[in-house]
Amino acid sequence: MLITFEGIEGCGKTTQSDLLYQYLLQAGHSVVKTREPGGTALGEALREVLLRKDLPVFALSELLLVMAVRAQHMEEVISPALADGKIVVCDRFVDATYAYQGYGRAIDLGIIETLNRLVTKGVRPNLTVLLDCDVEMALKRKSAASQVMDRFEREDISFHKSIRKAYLKLAEEDSKRFFVVDGSLDRSEARRIIQEKVESLLRNHGI
Numbered sequence: 001m002l003i004t005f006e007g008i009e010g011c012g013k014t015t016q017s018d019l020l021y022q023y024l025l026q027a028g029h030s031v032v033k034t035r036e037p038g039g040t041a042l043g044e045a046l047r048e049v050l051l052r053k054d055l056p057v058f059a060l061s062e063l064l065l066v067m068a069v070r071a072q073h074m075e076e077v078i079s080p081a082l083a084d085g086k087i088v089v090c091d092r093f094v095d096a097t098y099a100y101q102g103y104g105r106a107i108d109l110g111i112i113e114t115l116n117r118l119v120t121k122g123v124r125p126n127l128t129v130l131l132d133c134d135v136e137m138a139l140k141r142k143s144a145a146s147q148v149m150d151r152f153e154r155e156d157i158s159f160h161k162s163i164r165k166a167y168l169k170l171a172e173e174d175s176k177r178f179f180v181v182d183g184s185l186d187r188s189e190a191r192r193i194i195q196e197k198v199e200s201l202l203r204n205h206g207i
Helices: 013-026 041-051 059-083 094-104 109-120 135-145 157-173 187-204
Strands: 002-006 031-035 087-091 127-132 178-182
Touching (some): 002 013, 002 094, 013 087, 013 187, 031 059, 041 059, 059 087, 059 109, 127 187, 135 157
Parallel strands (some): 002 127
16 A cells, blocks of 8 residues: 655655654554655665755756656565555655646646656555645745755745645545645644544555
């Protein structure tokens, strides 16, 4: 089973994915926690390149780097874990590419869809948790948590607003897979809501 977390910078998705991972471990499940971009030695190295604020990266180059990371990630981590019957909790996955490189960078969605099918071999998340919150609040939260802002975090606020709008559009188009959670909620309340949703999903799959 593949559970992914999505959202704009500072929405709380990394915190909530970590909390879910710990919860599933404590419940006795076999679970793998990973992230994109990253997840492998190659992926983490390319992540550093993608996030460097002093390095100009063209939109198409950015997309191809993201796909290279995902191809390695699938082969090395996600596919083997799923084949072993493990639960995979992933901080960002295919939807981030549609939001950031598609709607954010204006790359044709058809190109992204073709590349995603190629690198994932058709694997799609069973559940995608979208932490949605106000852009200004999220960026303020992010800047308070870190003194160093990466290349994406330093984008103009209009870019971040387009990403949020894209995520909400994706969630509306695939409402059976997406589970939208208010990112402004208290951390413990958001955790409870997500855990209840995941428990229901696992029961429905006999896990």
